[in-house]
Amino acid sequence: MNLETQSFFIGFFGDLFLQFIVHVRGNIANLKMYFQLHGILESACIAGGMMFLFMYIYLKILKLKIDLYLLFIYGGILDIIFRQFNLMKTLQYTYYTANNQFESFIWGGIPMILPYFTNFL
Numbered sequence: 001m002n003l004e005t006q007s008f009f010i011g012f013f014g015d016l017f018l019q020f021i022v023h024v025r026g027n028i029a030n031l032k033m034y035f036q037l038h039g040i041l042e043s044a045c046i047a048g049g050m051m052f053l054f055m056y057i058y059l060k061i062l063k064l065k066i067d068l069y070l071l072f073i074y075g076g077i078l079d080i081i082f083r084q085f086n087l088m089k090t091l092q093y094t095y096y097t098a099n100n101q102f103e104s105f106i107w108g109g110i111p112m113i114l115p116y117f118t119n120f121l
Helices: 003-025 032-038 040-061 068-084 101-118
Strands: none
Touching: 003 032, 003 040, 003 101, 032 040, 040 068, 040 101, 068 101
């Protein structure tokens, strides 16, 4: 399985896991409203699709090497770009109000490095 496809599954199932955590633990990172707005399947598909697209751009268009640090920085920068230009309007009053710029950078970087580890399986 290629890295882009692995990224899709990580985004999809990671989102489902996050939805479960929010359901059990409460409104973590102010995401409860976002999940209610998009629903279970749509939210997971959005996350999986974005991970696939971001990894595709990273590998095929930017032609960057698979590097843990580059992936993390790339993911963090993408999150900041999405935040600054409000590219996902439904996150404006949910996720972005609960996290500052630094936290956005960290939470944007973490999902991008997960495929790095599954690539060796």
